[in-house]
Amino acid sequence: MDVLYFAWVRERVGRPKDRIETGAATVRELVNELTQKEERYAAAFADLDALRVAVDQELSDFDAPLENVREVAFFPPMTGG
Amino acid sequence: MDIRVQEEAFDLGHEARGFAARQAGMGALVTFTGIVRDLEGDDLKAMEIEHYPGMTERAIEKIAEEALSRWNIGDILVIHRYGALEPDEMIMMVATSAPHRADAFQAAEFLMDFLKSRAPFWKKEVTGDGAGWVAAKDADEDALDRW
Structure with a gap:
């Protein structure tokens, strides 16, 4: 699965993308897995209320299931326009 | 529908004229432009x-x-840039056409409200003191409720 990071999430993680093998059933489980892996992920995911998530390029939420999902992205609230 | 996400600058006059020329039977054309x-x-x-x-x-x-x-509109054009922009450069534009102006105005406002909070763009301001990500405003999120 590809895990993408944008804006300050990308800066805290230190890279734009990870390719990971995971058994996580939901986005929240994936976050917990990453958080336990390394301090920089813990720093990026410290406040989930400040984060948004997209699953296969659709805006989603932290309880979304990950079965057959190819791409998950984490980012702060969007500031387009 | 014409959606373009690009790094290059665009020519507002050229785009607005081109959009207008492609419309038939539309009495109203609204454009909005966002500027740094x-x-x-x-x-x-x-x-x-x-x-x-x-x-x-x-x-x-x-x-x-x-x-x-939602509205009786003919067509939509959205151009949104990414990359490094300088003050006074155009960030994005929206154009809508409709038989009557109320639909064209409302559709353009709707597009802008949603582009601000639901299109995955993030702005970072670089000043003499350093760089910082622009925080989303509660007002921008609240603006979606009226639709």
Whole structure:
């Protein structure tokens, strides 16, 4: 699965993308897995209320299931326009 | 529907004229343009815009389709830039056409409200003191409720 990071999430993680093998059933489980892996992920995911998530390029939420999902992205609230 | 996500600058006059020329039977054409604003006293040097390639185009298309289904409009043009922009540069534009102006205005406002909070762009301001990500405003999120 590809895990993408944008804006300050990308800066805290230190890279734009990870390719990971995971058994996580939901986005929240994936976050917990990453958080336990390394301090920089813990720093990026410290406040989930400040984060948004997209699953296969659709805006989603932290309880979304990950079965057959190819791409998950984490980012702060969007500031387009 | 014409959706473009690009790094290059665009020519507002050229785009607006081209959009107008493609319309038939439309009595109203509305355009909105977003410009990099110099911050008072903050000495803005650049605005860096990051986006999520792939999702950005899909998200804007979805917003535009919703606008087409809600109002009696003929067509929509959205151009949104990414990359490093300087103060006074144009960031993005929206154009809508409709038989009557109320639909064209409302659809353009709807597009702008949703582009601000639902299209995956992130702005970073670079000033003399350093760089910082622009925080989303509660007011921008609240603006979605009226639709």
